[in-house]
Amino acid sequence: MSGDGVGHEGKHHAPAPPRSNPEDGGLRRCSRIPFDCKWDPLRGSCPGCGHLECSDLFGAMGTRGARGMGAEMRRLASSPSLRSIPQLRKDRSTPNFVSRSRGRFSLPLRPHFIPSPIPAGGRCKICQGRFRVLECSLPMASERVHRLLLSYEGSAFKGWQIQGTDPTVQLALEQAVETIWGRRIPVHGSGRTDSGVHALGQVATFTAPPKLADLARLRSALNNNLPDAVRVLRCTLAPDSFHARFSATGKEYRYRIHNHEIMPPFELGRAWHIPRPLDTEAMRKAAAHLLGTHDFASFASNPGYARTTTVRTITRAEVKASGPRVELTFRGDGFLYRMVRNLAGALVKVGHHRITPEDFAAILQACRRTAAPNTASACGLYLAKVFYSSR
Numbered sequence: 001m002s003g004d005g006v007g008h009e010g011k012h013h014a015p016a017p018p019r020s021n022p023e024d025g026g027l028r029r030c031s032r033i034p035f036d037c038k039w040d041p042l043r044g045s046c047p048g049c050g051h052l053e054c055s056d057l058f059g060a061m062g063t064r065g066a067r068g069m070g071a072e073m074r075r076l077a078s079s080p081s082l083r084s085i086p087q088l089r090k091d092r093s094t095p096n097f098v099s100r101s102r103g104r105f106s107l108p109l110r111p112h113f114i115p116s117p118i119p120a121g122g123r124c125k126i127c128q129g130r131f132r133v134l135e136c137s138l139p140m141a142s143e144r145v146h147r148l149l150l151s152y153e154g155s156a157f158k159g160w161q162i163q164g165t166d167p168t169v170q171l172a173l174e175q176a177v178e179t180i181w182g183r184r185i186p187v188h189g190s191g192r193t194d195s196g197v198h199a200l201g202q203v204a205t206f207t208a209p210p211k212l213a214d215l216a217r218l219r220s221a222l223n224n225n226l227p228d229a230v231r232v233l234r235c236t237l238a239p240d241s242f243h244a245r246f247s248a249t250g251k252e253y254r255y256r257i258h259n260h261e262i263m264p265p266f267e268l269g270r271a272w273h274i275p276r277p278l279d280t281e282a283m284r285k286a287a288a289h290l291l292g293t294h295d296f297a298s299f300a301s302n303p304g305y306a307r308t309t310t311v312r313t314i315t316r317a318e319v320k321a322s323g324p325r326v327e328l329t330f331r332g333d334g335f336l337y338r339m340v341r342n343l344a345g346a347l348v349k350v351g352h353h354r355i356t357p358e359d360f361a362a363i364l365q366a367c368r369r370t371a372a373p374n375t376a377s378a379c380g381l382y383l384a385k386v387f388y389s390s391r
Helices: 060-070 072-076 169-181 215-224 280-290 339-349 357-366
Strands: 017-021 028-029 052-054 096-099 101-109 113-115 129-133 144-152 200-207 228-239 250-258 292-295 311-321 325-332 382-387
Touching: 144 169, 169 200, 169 215, 169 228, 215 228, 250 339, 280 311, 280 325, 280 339, 280 357, 325 339, 339 357, 339 382
Parallel strands: 200 382
Antiparallel strands: 017 028, 052 113, 052 129, 096 101, 144 200, 144 228, 250 325, 250 382, 292 311, 311 325
């Protein structure tokens, strides 16, 4: 972002008084910021450029402060952005800077600018003077859509969606964003996950002015303010039309089963323990009936609201076994409430020969939830991927 002030054409005259620009929502604009700055709206900082102005004069700093500012003054004096800027206010803020150790500088005195996050009312680290917020010469930064790729361990949360003060993933994210931006900003996920359900590749979005040019630093800042059970894997800027939920074209879920008499302690909460052996070949035959477009009403629990349709298209339904681990993978254009867990519960019945693959197909065709077996445990379910159009 450019830090060029308003009305700086190189003529040495007093700047125009602050004025409002209707296009900026009435934000008062000022031509007094003398060098480039980046938008960084932390507490007490300028809402446009994120800098704080020390209200003390360079000349009033005394010998100790003057010596410490010699290098900074030389840097400012050599800055190309200062050479064509008119002398600032004709008041006590513009005498020449005098240093007993280095003599007189030719640069007229200007208030020096302290980058945030020093809060307003604190002490300037350079001159020990108190500082105040300076009106910004830059327009407010435009808001951008921030896209987050998330992974979380679901047993630490009461699901995704905010539920009062209960620990949820959405609440944790919004609190982390609020800590960084200084205000509450809604965070939207690609979909809700129940309590105990995990995510390997959940996607979330929020809209806010750009905070850090280096998005890797923003990712680190978010992770530093999040519980250990949730991590931001990647942070990018997305087009304004992008939405984590409404832009999604499909999802992939995985369901993990530990099929052994003994459940390892470190697998608790991360897989469904099924001690009796499973016939995975029969489970594969049953899963093949899911491919294509079907009405999945038999495998949809009541979400508590009216659904427009229970028809979904499944493009992948696999059963893989490796030692005691059995993993079910489902990919489709969308999933109904608890649909994957209900499918997993029915496939386990097939694996135990309680129902046949043909019975499984008949349950699908019945389109009645009462026709299907019980729901599988939440601990084995993982949201693996969310798919979006490449456009």
